[in-house]
Amino acid sequence: xxxxxxERDAPSGAPxxxxxxxxxxxxxxxxLPRVGLRALRxxxxxxxxxxxxxxxxxxxVFLTTRNLGxxxxxxxxxxxxxxxxxxxxxxxxxxxxxxxTLALAAVVGALVFESVPSGAGAILAMLATGTAVGLVxxxxxxxxxxxxxxxxxxxxxxxxxxxxxxxxxxxPISGMPEVVQTVGGGTIGWLPYSAFLVAxxxxxxxxxxxxxxxxRWIFAVGGNPDAARRAAIPVNxxxxxxxxxxxxxxxxxAIVNAGRLNGGSPTFGELAELDAIAAVVIGGASFHGxxxxxxxxxxxxxxxxxxxxAMNLLDVNAFLQPIVIGIVIVIxxxxxxxxxxxxxxxxxxxxxRS
Amino acid sequence: xxxxIRTAPSVFALSVRGATKRFxxxxxxxxxxxxxxxxxxxxxxxxxxxxxxxxxxCITGVLRLDAGTVEMDGRPVDAGSPAAARALGxxxxxxxxxxxxxxxxAANFYAGREMTVPRWLPRGLRLVRRRAMAQATENVLRxxxxxxxxxxAAVGLMSGGxxxxxxxxxxxxFATNVVILDEPTAALGVRESRHVLDLILRLxxxxxAVIVVSHAMDxxxxxxxxxxxxxxxxTVGELVPRPENRExxxxxxVGGAG
Numbered sequence: 001x002x003x004x005x006x007e008r009d010a011p012s013g014a015p016x017x018x019x020x021x022x023x024x025x026x027x028x029x030x031x032l033p034r035v036g037l038r039a040l041r042x043x044x045x046x047x048x049x050x051x052x053x054x055x056x057x058x059x060x061v062f063l064t065t066r067n068l069g070x071x072x073x074x075x076x077x078x079x080x081x082x083x084x085x086x087x088x089x090x091x092x093x094x095x096x097x098x099x100x101t102l103a104l105a106a107v108v109g110a111l112v113f114e115s116v117p118s119g120a121g122a123i124l125a126m127l128a129t130g131t132a133v134g135l136v137x138x139x140x141x142x143x144x145x146x147x148x149x150x151x152x153x154x155x156x157x158x159x160x161x162x163x164x165x166x167x168x169x170x171x172p173i174s175g176m177p178e179v180v181q182t183v184g185g186g187t188i189g190w191l192p193y194s195a196f197l198v199a200x201x202x203x204x205x206x207x208x209x210x211x212x213x214x215x216r217w218i219f220a221v222g223g224n225p226d227a228a229r230r231a232a233i234p235v236n237x238x239x240x241x242x243x244x245x246x247x248x249x250x251x252x253x254a255i256v257n258a259g260r261l262n263g264g265s266p267t268f269g270e271l272a273e274l275d276a277i278a279a280v281v282i283g284g285a286s287f288h289g290x291x292x293x294x295x296x297x298x299x300x301x302x303x304x305x306x307x308x309x310a311m312n313l314l315d316v317n318a319f320l321q322p323i324v325i326g327i328v329i330v331i332x333x334x335x336x337x338x339x340x341x342x343x344x345x346x347x348x349x350x351x352x353r354s
Numbered sequence: 355x356x357x358x359i360r361t362a363p364s365v366f367a368l369s370v371r372g373a374t375k376r377f378x379x380x381x382x383x384x385x386x387x388x389x390x391x392x393x394x395x396x397x398x399x400x401x402x403x404x405x406x407x408x409x410x411x412c413i414t415g416v417l418r419l420d421a422g423t424v425e426m427d428g429r430p431v432d433a434g435s436p437a438a439a440r441a442l443g444x445x446x447x448x449x450x451x452x453x454x455x456x457x458x459x460a461a462n463f464y465a466g467r468e469m470t471v472p473r474w475l476p477r478g479l480r481l482v483r484r485r486a487m488a489q490a491t492e493n494v495l496r497x498x499x500x501x502x503x504x505x506x507a508a509v510g511l512m513s514g515g516x517x518x519x520x521x522x523x524x525x526x527x528f529a530t531n532v533v534i535l536d537e538p539t540a541a542l543g544v545r546e547s548r549h550v551l552d553l554i555l556r557l558x559x560x561x562x563a564v565i566v567v568s569h570a571m572d573x574x575x576x577x578x579x580x581x582x583x584x585x586x587x588x589t590v591g592e593l594v595p596r597p598e599n600r601e602x603x604x605x606x607x608v609g610g611a612g
């Protein structure tokens with residue numbers, strides 16, 4: 001998105017001030033918002049870098065490979081959920097049900113593994129459960145004409161958690177196949193398998209959003225649903241698909257979570273939906289839809305993981321963690337607001353120029 | 355883009371005959387005729403509630419006529435949906451522009467009709483040919499002399515006039531027969547209106563019929579080759595707008611004694 005014009009304007013804007021009368025101040029007026037915009041667009045990455053540097057400076061343990069592996073492993077679930085949540089939020093939606101769906105999928109996977117001791121069976125059960133929940137979310141949202149996805153997925157948050165508790169009798173069910181344990185807890189060198197899974201999913205999501213027609217339709221639907229309908233884009237199918245993908249992501253996250261803890265529990269994924277939403281929001285996606293970036297959503301997830309890890313290492317009171325995360329969310333969204341105001345200013349300047 | 359097909363000027367690119375549309379007891383269109391040739395700008399005039407929007411919606415497939423025919427190049431057609439109308443080479447610039455503010459001009463041009471590879475995959479799973487679309491978009495914008503400061507920037511960052519120009523250029527790029535513009539200058543200032551009017555005049559050379567719905571009499575005088583006046587669902591007059599007959603047009607619109 002970064003424009004060539006901005007790159008050209010930025011360096012030439014500063015010397016122009018001393019060059020002559022008339023235009024310089026106007027040139028700088030134009031260059032400033034553009035430079036500001038560029039800084040804000042890399043904003044989330046910059047914030048992560050600052051947090052990482054601060055953590056490294058304060059704790060000698062932070063940059064050790066063992067700890068970094070830990071951070072990646074702890075962040076995997078949030079990151080997987082955030083990738084799909086990003087797609088949902090781009091369509092102006094929200095999926096509050098993913099944490100509960102994760103628990104339901106893990107419980108179903110554990111129950112299937114109890115009766116049929118096969119790795120493929122447990123994995124398929126978890127993926128299918130997540131996908132099915134997502135399909136219900138999307139279908140009821142679109143065909144039930146509910147006023148907002150908040151309502152459907154809030155209901156599903158409750159329903160899926162209830163199902164998970166009911167099916168498991170409220171108790172954790174231990175035992176997961178080897179392959180699931182490896183995906184959730186295994187490592188290659190110091191890098192956890194789950195980190196490779198996240199990287200792979202991120203690449204697929206990036207391909208979807210940047211190069212595939214369907215991904216472009218997701219952004220078009222988020223940008224202007226009415227125009228998308230008039231342009232013959234299958235808006236309903238696009239909307240359903242993002243909730244299906246979100247459910248599928250919850251199923252994949254269930255594999256990671258269940259593998260790491262070697263079992264399925266109805267208490268998995270509590271508040272994970274809020275972590276995922278926070279990661280996406282920290283990554284600069286807009287609730288107004290149509291805007292968001294895969295890399296930034298990952299950065300948001302990592303930011304949450306790094307902050308939690310660093311505060312643990314530094315022995316900070318555990319009750320402080322949610323407070324700090326909350327403050328980070330506000331700062332990140334404030335940057336988003338500033339960016340929108342800058343864009344508005346750019347538009348006015350351009351109107352004045354044309 | 356396909357090269358504009360030029361037919362004999364006697365054949366109308368678009369011909370609406372006896373168009374009738376009722377909403378319950380209300381007769382919105384009562385046997386309306388409308389013809390447009392290629393290379394001609396036809397202004398569709400009328401006060402609020404005269405039936406202009408209903409007529410446009412029937413041509414673009416949003417509504418269906420109860421009676422009457424729509425012909426293109428002399429052949430009867432049935433635009434049963436907006437997608438069907440697009441396939442017939444009819445493009446509409448809506449008053450709200452129907453732009454995607456979060457996407458760049460090329461993505462706006464090709465939304466819903468992306469250039470893609472490979473053909474054997476289902477449409478949604480294909481890869482977009484981003485560079486080809488950007489190039490084609492740039493060519494159209496240059497041909498129509500639409501200045502866009504930054505082709506990589508989202509349309510939402512552009513001024514009202516630039517956005518209007520992009521919406522018009524998008525219609526021109528894909529219309530092979532008819533471009534319909536609904537109040538193209540209503541939201542614009544004087545200078546921006548000027549740009550868009552020039553752009554509409556340039557559409558004539560693209561070999562399409564242009565239908566403009568407008569309230570701005572000065573603009574109609576300037577760009578329209580012919581004006582069709584509607585009142586209460588009927589065509590009440592058709593004339594070549596000139597400064598001399600301005601009063602006559604206005605009285606046709608409001609239904610005065612003239």
